Amino acid sequence: MVTSIPLESDAAASPSCKLHPQSMCPAFGSLRILMRMEGSHPVMATDTGCLYGLTFISHFYGSRKSILAPQLGTAELLDGKVVEGTRAAIEQAAREPGCRLIPVISLCVAETAGLPEELLPQRVGDADVVLVRVPAFAIHSHAEAKDVAMEALLRRMGDRQAPREDRTVVIMGEIFPADQIAIDALVRQMGGDGTIALPGRSVDDLRRAGRAAAFAPLHPFYKGTIRLYREWNVPVAGGAPVGVSGSYAWIRALGALLGLDAERVARVAEQERERAQAVVAAQPLAGARILVTGYEGTELAYARMLVEAGAEVPYVSTSIGTDPLVLPDELWLRARGTREVVYRKALEEDVAALDRYPPDFVLGTTPFAAVAKDRGIPAMYFTNQVASRPFFLSGGLEAILGFIGGALRRGDTYRAMHAFFSE
């Protein structure tokens, strides 16, 4: 979905086709976080076609476990064997050593055929059985599928009986380990008791997350989980500790939500702002034009960081849908010169933007970065090279600006290679 059109009327007419898939199956997002939990043995209720496509996650991420699934071909689906087959797979999963959690991921086919929750067990042996409904065709992005999984797990596993941990906050997102350490240390410096980072590896963290005093989704697509915390009357911190102004505002907001000493929080926020300003001063991106495109759902936040460092970012695109959660970042960017923010983007839209705004550097999806490199433009893959680095607070700012500054300085090499191979 495009929420904005380019200011130039001819640019608005650029062709865009959304009839073919623009990313991998969105269920990848749910499956990935459910696979990596210790003691979790996912069962996938789906037909055999999806199973083959999605098992790559267990191999690629080295999770040292396989996905269990009933053998559901057309004949079994027509015979109504979805429930029977899924129950058998759950029994098998419960026999895995150390099994504590069996997420039953119900994908497009099972969702269409119907998988009534009341016909599944709630618990088998030592394991909780949690139905996670992932009609991937209706979720659209793997980022949003992570939210679907987290909401389902927390609804069932979040411990709401024990007393609230008054100064603990749940931080949610794909959080690099160094980021988690930095945010946790900062919260303690503010006077809090620390953080619970989700999605993570620990089933116990899921239970504790129900007792936390505040919820801080660090990425703007955890809307189902936000809805759940609001139902629980747990305050939600908006924004994220990204860049100079974003980090400052987040620290102040979180301190207020946790009821921490205002002076102490202000001091921590100010120190962090000074550190971030020093990073920007040491590694400015002034004069660089950068396009940011990805399917992680964090693209607007990255763009914001780059603009704060002095870069021009005329175009940002993402696979997630538009939502009030991303609106503050979009408005912030537009007020600072970003011309287009595209949601549910297509590769063709990104390529057309490359013509409209010839950049010095591209942060892009794999196919888009390849197009940019073909033209001799320095480009990095968003997922593999940027989203897998520290990002939050001044430490993340330093890591990202250093990385992008280095790539910009290699621009001549890209152009020389392009000229050499074009001859």
Ligand code: SF4
């Ligand atoms: S049918 Fe649905 S779950 Fe299966 S691969 Fe396609 S989008 Fe993914």
